[in-house]
Amino acid sequence: MKIAVTSVSGKLGSAIAKQMVKEIGxxxxxxxxxxxxxxNHLGVEIRQGDYNSREDFDxxxxxxxxxxxxxxxDEPQKRIRQHRNVIDAAKQNGVKKIVYTSIVGDEENTAFSPIVKSNRQTEKDIQVSGLDWAIGRNGIYIEPDLEYIDNYVKDGEIRNCAADGRCAYTSRSELGDAYTQxxxxDKHTGQIYNLVGGAITQAELAGIIQ
Ligand SMILES: NC(=O)c1ccc[n+]([C@@H]2O[C@H](COP(=O)([O-])OP(=O)(O)OC[C@H]3O[C@@H](n4cnc5c(N)ncnc54)[C@H](OP(=O)(O)O)[C@@H]3O)[C@@H](O)[C@H]2O)c1
Incomplete structure (x- = not known):
């Protein structure tokens, strides 16, 4: 069995790859x-794959x-074509299953909506691909918010979910576990999961961090 993780140089991709290694070697x-x-530091076989290149993924x-x-x-509209390069190459080259890291949220009226809309199109592309599939819709990663604390202190404000607005945070290591499963x-095939934690306000987050 060979399982490939794309964007493995990134924080989420590497978290998933590390968890996969623990599970299957x-x-x-x-x-x-x-x-x-x-x-290279991950210690697994690494192959070239730019989302702009269908040939790379073939x-x-x-x-x-x-x-x-x-x-x-990339900007949301560009991502659709990039993701299709991976989906089409998977179909063409005998891959049996595709799992996609999408995003929670509304397709209209939020700052994230253009990204949500573009990710929903990729979800549809995956669902009609003929491959076995599973989709996770990620909440906001907690790590960047913690890393930005010094900046928040310097700015004197946090521009995030305001007042009673709540963020359903998750962490990349939790996502690593979820995507590995x-x-x-097989029981996750054909499922879409919201991968989120309990939603909290920024005041509650500040309380937890203290
Ligand atoms: N839910 C959230 O709060 C949240 C926050 C930020 C991002 N995201 C989403 O989650 C994804 C992963 O986040 P992360 O924290 O792992 O980000 P990250 O650490 O910044 O990693 C981004 C990854 O995307 C790769 N990439 C960018 N353009 C590419 C291309 N054209 N072809 C192939 N790979 C490309 C980068 O490759 P290089 O190493 O070659 O640059 C890198 O591996 C992001 O791409 C974004 O869609 C979600």
Whole structure:
């Protein structure tokens, strides 16, 4: 069995790959990244994969049974085509299952809506791909918020969910666990999960951090 994780040089991709290695061993995990030198430390086979290049993924997905597609970082409309490069290459090259890291949220009226809309299109593309699939909709990662605390203190404010507005945070390591289960277990096939923690206000977050 070979399971590939895209964007493995990033924080989420590497968290998922590390958890996969714990579960099934490094010989069964393969990392795909635009920048291979940033992922060598993971100790798994690394292959080249820029989302803009269908050819990269035709090569990178050779011999792969399941692929974890981490959503891209480009502007939302561009991501749809990039994600299709991975989905189409998976279909073409005998991959059986695709798992996608999407996002929770509304398609209208929030700052994140353009990203949510674009991710929903990728979800649809995956659902009609003919591959086995599973989709996670990630909440906001807690780690960046903690890393920004010094900046918040300097700015004297936090521009986030205001007043009674609540964030359903999650952490990348929790997501690593969740996606590992979704990749390995057949029972998750055809499921969409909201991968979120209990929603809290910024005041509650400040209380927890103290
Ligand atoms: N829910 C949230 O709070 C939240 C917050 C931030 C991001 N996100 C989403 O979650 C994803 C992963 O986040 P992260 O924390 O792992 O971000 P990160 O640490 O900044 O990593 C981003 C990854 O995307 C890769 N990438 C960017 N453009 C690419 C391309 N054209 N082809 C292939 N790979 C490309 C980067 O590759 P290089 O190493 O080559 O640059 C890197 O591996 C993001 O891409 C974004 O869609 C969610």
């Amino acid at each position: 490094k010989d069964h995990v393969l990392g795909i990244t635009r920048t291979p030198e940033k992922a 090569q990178a997905l050779q011999g792969v049974d399941a692929v974890l597609l981490v959503s891209g970082m 979704m990749l390995l277990g």
